[in-house]
Amino acid sequence: MPTREELALVVRSTISDVLGTEVAEVSERTSLLADYGIDSLELMEIGARLERALSLRIAVEDLTDARDVGQAIDLLTARCV
Structure with a gap:
């Protein structure tokens, strides 16, 4: 299981890749x-990559x-347990 810090890096990296x-x-x-004014397609891409x-x-x-991103990380951290 990834730590919260490891998960945060994956999430932040994925978001930065999609948003450029x-x-x-x-x-x-x-x-x-x-x-960033993210749209639904970008959000779906982030979700699929994650x-x-x-x-x-x-x-x-x-x-x-x-x-925000932190709340998304918290949600994913809870799911990875």
Whole structure:
């Protein structure tokens, strides 16, 4: 099982790959909607990549309900236990 820090790096790296940004630009306080104007296709791409990377099923609602990246990481951490 990955630690929260390892999981955070996977999530931040995946988001930065999809959005075309640097990993350092994506913090736990980053709001994908407010800060990047992310659309549903980008969010689905992030979810699909995270599912492959973590071998975990992720509901789209889980990602859309997260206020920021940190909350998404917390959700995934709880699922990986």
